[in-house]
Amino acid sequence: MIDLPLFSSPTEAFGRVAGVLDLDTLPREGDVFPWPKEWMETGSPCFAGASQNRIWYIAPWELDSAQYLVGMYGFVFDSAADARKCCSFFERTGFDTFEY
Numbered sequence: 001m002i003d004l005p006l007f008s009s010p011t012e013a014f015g016r017v018a019g020v021l022d023l024d025t026l027p028r029e030g031d032v033f034p035w036p037k038e039w040m041e042t043g044s045p046c047f048a049g050a051s052q053n054r055i056w057y058i059a060p061w062e063l064d065s066a067q068y069l070v071g072m073y074g075f076v077f078d079s080a081a082d083a084r085k086c087c088s089f090f091e092r093t094g095f096d097t098f099e100y
Helices: 037-041 080-092
Strands: 002-009 012-019 055-060 068-072 096-099
Touching: 002 080, 012 080, 080 096
Parallel strands: 002 068
Antiparallel strands: 002 012, 012 096, 055 068
């Protein structure tokens, strides 16, 4: 289960993205999250530099068919419109989005 905060600026929280993603191996805290390669290659509006893709924490999780909860530091965008584009991308992949 992934918990990904979204920011519409460096100081404004926008919302969050949550969803289950199957991984071959469990990453470690501080690692860059291993997003599916095809997501990275589609020109998604979400995946900026590696610093925004870092894992903050990993904890045991027994809900929603997931074994672990992976918390991310979060994606920071230049505007709410850019954050919404990212939400739209994740919604198309089956993730849930929550706007504050």
